[in-house]
Every structure is written in C-alpha cells, then in structure tokens.
Amino acid sequence: MRLLPLVCLLALLPPVLAADNPGKGKATAFVAPATKLPPTVKRLGEPGAKGGLDYLVYLPADYDQDKAKRWPLVVFLHGAGERGTDVQLVRKTGLTQTLERRGATAYVLIAPQCPAGGWWDTAALDPLLDQTLADYRVDKQRVVLTGLSMGGFGTWKWGAEHPERFAALIPICGGGKPDTVASLKGMPIWGFHGDADNAVKLGLGQTMVDAAKKAGAEIKFTIYPGVGHNSWDKAYGEPELEGWILGKKK
Numbered sequence: 001m002r003l004l005p006l007v008c009l010l011a012l013l014p015p016v017l018a019a020d021n022p023g024k025g026k027a028t029a030f031v032a033p034a035t036k037l038p039p040t041v042k043r044l045g046e047p048g049a050k051g052g053l054d055y056l057v058y059l060p061a062d063y064d065q066d067k068a069k070r071w072p073l074v075v076f077l078h079g080a081g082e083r084g085t086d087v088q089l090v091r092k093t094g095l096t097q098t099l100e101r102r103g104a105t106a107y108v109l110i111a112p113q114c115p116a117g118g119w120w121d122t123a124a125l126d127p128l129l130d131q132t133l134a135d136y137r138v139d140k141q142r143v144v145l146t147g148l149s150m151g152g153f154g155t156w157k158w159g160a161e162h163p164e165r166f167a168a169l170i171p172i173c174g175g176g177k178p179d180t181v182a183s184l185k186g187m188p189i190w191g192f193h194g195d196a197d198n199a200v201k202l203g204l205g206q207t208m209v210d211a212a213k214k215a216g217a218e219i220k221f222t223i224y225p226g227v228g229h230n231s232w233d234k235a236y237g238e239p240e241l242e243g244w245i246l247g248k249k250k
Contacts, residue, residue: 034061035100035102035103039096041055054085055111055128056087056111057108057109058111070139071136071139072108072246073107073108074107074109074245075111075132076096076110077114077120077145077146078093078096079093081093083113083118086113087113089113090113095109095146096111107144108136120157125154126165141250143165144245146171147170147171148173148235149200150174151174153175154174156181160181167188168190168248170192171205172191173194173200173232174205176204176208178207178208181215184212184217185215185217186217188217188248190244191220192222193206194223194227194230196227
C-alpha cells in the first residue's frame with residue numbers, strides 16, 4: 001500500500017482551536033504545525049544518579065524557523081505502567097501517543113519517565129522544569145501540566161505545591177489530598193474521569209475537583225459515562241482541548 005506523505009496526511013486533519021490572544025481566550029481556527037519525530041531523549045542528572053530523570057522532548061517542526069518566538073510548554077506525567085529505565089515506554093500511551101498519531105504539535109512537550117517503583121516527586125520535577133526553561137524557547141507564563149492515573153495524582157500534587165509555575169492543570173483519572181488545594185485559587189483546571197473506573201474511582205477525582213472549586217479554582221470536569229480507567233484517549237482527543245491549552249496564560 002502506498003503511504004501518503006506527511007504533508008498530505010496533515011492536510012486531512014480537522015482544524016483545532018487556538019487562542020488568538022492568550023490573555024483574552026478568543027479562539028480562531030488553527031492547524032498545529034508538524035512534530036519533529038522521533039522525540040529527543042534527554043537526561044536530567046548523571047546516569048544512575050539519585051533524583052535524575054530521563055525525558056522526551058517534542059518540538060514543533062518549525063521550532064527553529066523563528067528564533068525570537070517563545071512557545072507554550074506542556075509537561076506530561078505518565079501512569080504507573082510506564083515507569084522504569086526505558087524512556088521509550090513513555091511514548092506508548094497518553095499525550096505522547098496522541099501527538100505521534102496526529103503528527104503535529106502547537107507547543108513544546110516534555111515527558112519525563114518516573115523510575116521503576118517510584119512515584120512522581122516534585123523535588124525531581126522542579127529541576128526538570130528549570131532545565132527545560134533554560135534549554136528551550138518557551139514562554140514561562142504558558143506552562144500547562146497534565147498527567148494520567150499516577151500522573152493525574154502527580155498533576156494535582158505538583159500543581160498544588162507550586163501553582164506559581166503553571167498556567168493550567170489537566171489531571172486525568174487522578175486523585176490526591178483535598179486539603180492541599182487551597183493554593184489553587186484562580187487556577188484553570190480541566191479534569192477528566194470515567195464513571196466506570198475501577199482502578200482510580202471517580203470519587204477520588206470528584207473529591208479533588210470539589211475541593212479545588214471550593215478554593216476558587218476555575219474548574220471544568222468531564223465525566224465519561226461507561227468509561228473505565230482509560231479515560232485519557234478520549235480526554236486527549238477532545239477537539240476543544242488544544243485551544244483550551246493554548247489559551248491559558250498566567
């Protein structure tokens with residue numbers, strides 16, 4: 001079977017929404033530029049050193065064309081199944097997989113790998129974000145944090161501990177400690193969960209959303225009827241999500 005060139009495939013993709021003015025949230029038609037694939041593999045810290053992380057970096061294909069442009073940044077935290085010492089596992093599910101299938105991204109994406117048996121640790125993630133801000137032309141006012149399952153828990157945790165670092169949060173089928181979210185006042189949050197999730201019960205996500213809303217966060221919560229633990233395929237495939245991400249600025 002003859003394969004279509006990437007440009008032709010991109011032409012078949014439906015347009016997504018992006019913010020005409022990130023501060024105002026006005027949306028206009030937007031087609032994401034192609035993605036540089038495969039992603040770059042990088043390492044924070046020395047190999048084998050405690051606290052180090054391997055991570056993937058996805059860049060828009062035209063990242064190098066305008067040296068003055070600063071791009072939005074999305075940080076993606078995977079689930080427990082992708083932990084280990086092979087960072088390529090991070091490509092198999094979630095937002096990384098979505099971008100690779102689509103072949104396009106409108107932002108810089110970094111996707112670290114949590115060590116085997118570990119949990120997302122903000123003491124390691126903070127230096128990773130610092131390094132990314134130093135290495136790439138990204139707008140530090142437009143950093144969005146997202147994650148699924150264990151990464152959803154990590155999104156709530158890191159976001160609550162350092163809300164000043166993020167313009168928005170997208171926790172998917174995650175949970176956390178509701179008494180920690182008072183810091184999220186004014187934070188735009190779009191959460192997702194399946195109501196048939198037996199791995200992370202809907203109540204765990206609902207509790208966090210309710211607590212954040214009470215604290216003054218700007219909450220949007222999408223519940224998928226009949227969907228189990230894998231609510232991330234639907235969430236990252238939402239046609240309005242990309243425009244929502246691009247419209248967020250501190």
